[in-house]
Amino acid sequence: MSLEPRAYSRRLFLQRGATLASTVATIPWFVQNAAAGVMPAEGMGSSIPGVPDGRVMVIIQLGGGNDGLNTVIPYYADEYARLRPKIGVGAPGSNRPAGAALQLDEAAGLGLHPRLTGFKSLFDDGRLEVVQGVGYPNPNRSHFASMDIWHTGRSDGQGTGWLGRYFDNTCNGSPTPEAAISIGRRAPLALIGDVQKPVSFEDARLFRWKGEDLHPAMKAPYEKVVRAGLLDGIDPDSQAAYLMRTSLDAQISSDRIRTAVSRASNPGYPRGPLANQLRLIAAMIRDGMPTRVYYATLGGFDTHGSQLGSHANLMGQLGDSLKAFQADLEAQGSADQVLTMVFSEFGRRVAENGSGGTDHGTAAPVFLIGSKVRPGVIGDHPSLTDLDGGDLRFGIDFRSVYAGLLADWFKVDSASVLGTDHPPAHLLRS
Amino acid sequence: MAANPLAPIPERDFDYWSAAHLLRRAGFGGTPEVVQTLHAAGLDGAVDRLVEFTPTVDDGDRFDADIMRPRSTEENQVLAKARDRGDEATVERYRQDRQQRQRRDRTQLREIRRWWLERMIKTTQPLEEKMTLFWHGHFATGYRTVEDSWHLMMQNRLFRAHALDDFATLTRSIIRDPAMLQYLDGDQNRKGRPNENLARELMELFVLGEGNGYTEADIREGARALTGFTYVDDAFEFKKERHDAGRKLILGRRGAFNGDDFVEILLAKPETSIFLCEKLYRFFVDDRPGSPDAEGRKVVEGMAKTLRRSKYRLAPVLGQLFRSRHFHAPERRASIVKSPIQLVVQSIRELGTPIRDDRVLLEATDLMGQNLLQPPSVKGWDGGRSWINTATLFVRQNTLVYQLTGRSPGLDAERDGEAPEPFASERLVEHLSNDGPPDPDLVVDYLLRFTLGTTPHPDRRSTVRSFLRDVGDRIDRDRITAMLALITAMPEYQLA
Numbered sequence: 049m050s051l052e053p054r055a056y057s058r059r060l061f062l063q064r065g066a067t068l069a070s071t072v073a074t075i076p077w078f079v080q081n082a083a084a085g086v087m088p089a090e091g092m093g094s095s096i097p098g099v100p101d102g103r104v105m106v107i108i109q110l111g112g113g114n115d116g117l118n119t120v121i122p123y124y125a126d127e128y129a130r131l132r133p134k135i136g137v138g139a140p141g142s143n144r145p146a147g148a149a150l151q152l153d154e155a156a157g158l159g160l161h162p163r164l165t166g167f168k169s170l171f172d173d174g175r176l177e178v179v180q181g182v183g184y185p186n187p188n189r190s191h192f193a194s195m196d197i198w199h200t201g202r203s204d205g206q207g208t209g210w211l212g213r214y215f216d217n218t219c220n221g222s223p224t225p226e227a228a229i230s231i232g233r234r235a236p237l238a239l240i241g242d243v244q245k246p247v248s249f250e251d252a253r254l255f256r257w258k259g260e261d262l263h264p265a266m267k268a269p270y271e272k273v274v275r276a277g278l279l280d281g282i283d284p285d286s287q288a289a290y291l292m293r294t295s296l297d298a299q300i301s302s303d304r305i306r307t308a309v310s311r312a313s314n315p316g317y318p319r320g321p322l323a324n325q326l327r328l329i330a331a332m333i334r335d336g337m338p339t340r341v342y343y344a345t346l347g348g349f350d351t352h353g354s355q356l357g358s359h360a361n362l363m364g365q366l367g368d369s370l371k372a373f374q375a376d377l378e379a380q381g382s383a384d385q386v387l388t389m390v391f392s393e394f395g396r397r398v399a400e401n402g403s404g405g406t407d408h409g410t411a412a413p414v415f416l417i418g419s420k421v422r423p424g425v426i427g428d429h430p431s432l433t434d435l436d437g438g439d440l441r442f443g444i445d446f447r448s449v450y451a452g453l454l455a456d457w458f459k460v461d462s463a464s465v466l467g468t469d470h471p472p473a474h475l476l477r478s
Numbered sequence: 479m480a481a482n483p484l485a486p487i488p489e490r491d492f493d494y495w496s497a498a499h500l501l502r503r504a505g506f507g508g509t510p511e512v513v514q515t516l517h518a519a520g521l522d523g524a525v526d527r528l529v530e531f532t533p534t535v536d537d538g539d540r541f542d543a544d545i546m547r548p549r550s551t552e553e554n555q556v557l558a559k560a561r562d563r564g565d566e567a568t569v570e571r572y573r574q575d576r577q578q579r580q581r582r583d584r585t586q587l588r589e590i591r592r593w594w595l596e597r598m599i600k601t602t603q604p605l606e607e608k609m610t611l612f613w614h615g616h617f618a619t620g621y622r623t624v625e626d627s628w629h630l631m632m633q634n635r636l637f638r639a640h641a642l643d644d645f646a647t648l649t650r651s652i653i654r655d656p657a658m659l660q661y662l663d664g665d666q667n668r669k670g671r672p673n674e675n676l677a678r679e680l681m682e683l684f685v686l687g688e689g690n691g692y693t694e695a696d697i698r699e700g701a702r703a704l705t706g707f708t709y710v711d712d713a714f715e716f717k718k719e720r721h722d723a724g725r726k727l728i729l730g731r732r733g734a735f736n737g738d739d740f741v742e743i744l745l746a747k748p749e750t751s752i753f754l755c756e757k758l759y760r761f762f763v764d765d766r767p768g769s770p771d772a773e774g775r776k777v778v779e780g781m782a783k784t785l786r787r788s789k790y791r792l793a794p795v796l797g798q799l800f801r802s803r804h805f806h807a808p809e810r811r812a813s814i815v816k817s818p819i820q821l822v823v824q825s826i827r828e829l830g831t832p833i834r835d836d837r838v839l840l841e842a843t844d845l846m847g848q849n850l851l852q853p854p855s856v857k858g859w860d861g862g863r864s865w866i867n868t869a870t871l872f873v874r875q876n877t878l879v880y881q882l883t884g885r886s887p888g889l890d891a892e893r894d895g896e897a898p899e900p901f902a903s904e905r906l907v908e909h910l911s912n913d914g915p916p917d918p919d920l921v922v923d924y925l926l927r928f929t930l931g932t933t934p935h936p937d938r939r940s941t942v943r944s945f946l947r948d949v950g951d952r953i954d955r956d957r958i959t960a961m962l963a964l965i966t967a968m969p970e971y972q973l974a
Binding site for chain 1: 566570577622623765766812813814815844845855856862863866867868869871872875876879880883885935937938941942944945948949960963964967968969970972973
């Protein structure tokens with residue numbers, strides 16, 4: 049038998065990926081530590097102490113700064129057309145190079161980007177809530193700094209993530225590794241607490257050891273090594289013990305996640321990175337993962353130049369992917385337990401720039417999607433005449449949005465999580 | 479049990495495995511040959527070799543200092559005029575120039591990261607680089623706020639120049655360091671409207687330590703002392719007109735203090751030496767939650783005494799620590815969690831794997847939670863258990879597979895490319911054979927002990943031994959590499 053590393057075969061890869069390890073003998077450490085103290089019947093089903101059973105939040109981050117003014121279109125305002133001669137979208141039924149808006153609220157003169165047909169249909173079905181003019185005081189126009197502010201919920205952008213703190217506060221210091229899952233290479237700061245660390249993976253097939261691809265004989269000894277848990281004679285307070293327990297947890301997470309996503313179906317999803325992420329998330333929700341927050345990202349919104357085509361494509365992808373996701377959730381019967389929030393680190397300046405694009409701005413809409421949202425348009429569109437140095441003034445602090453979701457969706461005291469007393473916005477049906 | 483845990487171990491107790499332990503902790507480990515050489519130098523010789531060195535003169539000058547230089551007065555005038563006249567083309571040109579510079583600077587930042595990683599991999603003075611990394615985590619400063627890669631390069635040189643030098647000089651230099659002054663708003667700290675950011679962190683995180691008897695009033699007064707400390711382009715400048723020359727009351731002392739006086743006041747507190755030594759202790763000796771324990775506390779106090787006696791020079795403190803019974807006690811072996819950088823650099827220096835693509839390695843350390851020149855906050859990296867979670871464990875294991883085999887941790891491995899550089903793993907066990915092939919039992923024992931840094935658990939030994947039997951019980955390059963892939967996937971491999 050040779051130990052030459054084999055040529056990498058995709059077929060082999062997929063076969064092995066599907067062969068999952070047998071059930072685990074040892075009770076994993078985080079279940080032992082869970083306040084409930086019992087192992088739920090079906091795996092780790094639904095018991096994260098302090099978290100309402102079954103409620104799931106899906107966060108979608110639009111990276112780069114989405115042009116809110118070309119997402120929800122204030123076609124009523126002359127200023128809009130004047131400041132955006134090249135890229136401004138026209139009123140429904142009008143004829144402009146950037147297209148005509150889809151009707152959202154005729155009385156208010158608001159429409160959706162022409163490619164947001166997916167959102168339009170969610171809106172018509174009472175599944176879409178538009179929260180207008182969301183921002184924060186002293187807006188920071190650096191992508192990183194503003195993203196950190198959104199992720200931490202703090203004006204200085206320092207410290208732990210807002211959802212990380214939520215898990216820290218509610219889970220009594222026993223982190224449940226799968227409580228938060230992000231699809232991507234890097235775990236977003238929003239999900240990182242002092243104790244809570246999210247699981248993140250770009251592709252579930254990679255959330256496993258690659259060494260087993262070297263030779264078929266490697267898998268069995270690997271499994272033995274990483275699933276052994278705490279070996280006898282090891283000081284339970286040592287770093288070695290901590291690593292042995294975490295290693296076992298990692299294997300269990302990997303099994304569960306790969307089992308779930310291997311069953312992902314795909315009716316009706318468009319192509320594209322966001323749809324792929326949402327498809328996996330829907331599959332994990334269907335499989336009853338104990339996960340309470342999923343995180344997906346779509347990048348490319350930093351549209352400084354010639355934005356008409358690129359932004360339109362992003363809008364199409366966003367709307368179509370979310371429409372398919374919601375339909376998938378309804379079909380699998382989990383729509384009532386899932387709430388989706390879409391945000392970006394900032395909007396863009398009101399006036400277009402000289403290159404047919406827009407520069408970094410401030411307030412922008414946040415979208416909530418699900419069967420429990422208060423459908424419609426919340427808040428006033430920021431004024432296009434009363435600007436702050438060419439930028440919109442925010443109407444709703446994003447921390448009020450967080451507070452509303454924490455209070456009404458996760459049923460926790462939002463002030464203790466956010467560390468600020470922003471009044472919770474009334475966002476969900478009561 | 480000896481009364482003084484900082485007393486040196488007897489020379490006869492300094493064996494090959496003690497030398498390996500020393501080299502891992504004081505540096506990034508070394509191949510069997512390097513460990514052998516260090517062992518042959520004896521305890522004093524080995525410690526001196528690590529601790530006594532002349533600071534390196536680096537070749538960082540090849541980086542461009544001017545990418546993010548401020549606009550000249552003339553340029554500012556042109557831009558202001560263009561704005562007044564509504565000359566959009568000129569304004570747009572300036573805007574694009576700025577954007578282009580930012581892109582170039584981010585590229586240079588990546589180059590500086592690669593440059594530093596390579597230094598850690600290749601240096602003959604490993605403690606110098608390890609202390610540079612320690613100071614980077616201690617006086618943590620990140621690119622996102624600084625946005626000038628050259629300033630971070632300058633700061634990196636400062637850390638290296640004072641790696642084991644005295645902490646007082648380093649602290650006086652850091653309050654003059656442009657990257658730090660930018661990071662903690664030194665530029666905004668002016669008479670009449672002090673910005674407390676730098677003063678607060680000097681108290682809380684850098685010098686005195688949280689809870690060591692200072693008040694909010696001390697922070698405010700310290701901030702007044704630091705007013706006027708700023709920088710212009712790449713150089714420190716004390717702007718007298720911004721300095722508050724009035725009298726201050728800091729930690730019970732009164733005077734018309736400036737920034738240097740403020741630092742002196744903090745250094746005069748005995749708590750400062752304890753605070754710094756505790757941090758060094760957690761970095762070099764024991765990073766468990768609650769560290770230092772009772773004996774560790776005694777060690778820290780002994781270190782602090784040495785530090786005060788040496789006027790804050792670190793070399794005597796670490797020299798004493800690295801000789802000590804406490805440091806060499808069996809329970810210290812393989813007991814602290816490798817930082818991502820330690821994991822990557824140590825595996826190259828110790829196993830002798832090819833370096834492979836350093837950009838992939840830097841990406842991997844970032845995914846493991848350590849992005850050089852971008853610590854998560856002014857607190858630096860928490861270290862210890864915070865490095866380890868279910869996601870980072872797979873990244874760690876897969877990064878080692880990449881280093882051993884050249885197979886990328888991403889899906890890219892599916893693409894056909896050039897054959898990766900082979901890893902001559904047989905060199906690790908060369909010294910075990912006399913004539914003919916080495917004994918498989920001996921090889922398994924040695925590989926486990928050398929790679930894990932301590933006597934392996936019997937279960938681990940039997941797993942690796944029976945794997946070798948299953949694949950033909952022969953010792954050759956592929957089998958050694960395969961065994962290493964297994965060993966580096968063991969939870970204990972994350973320990974140093």
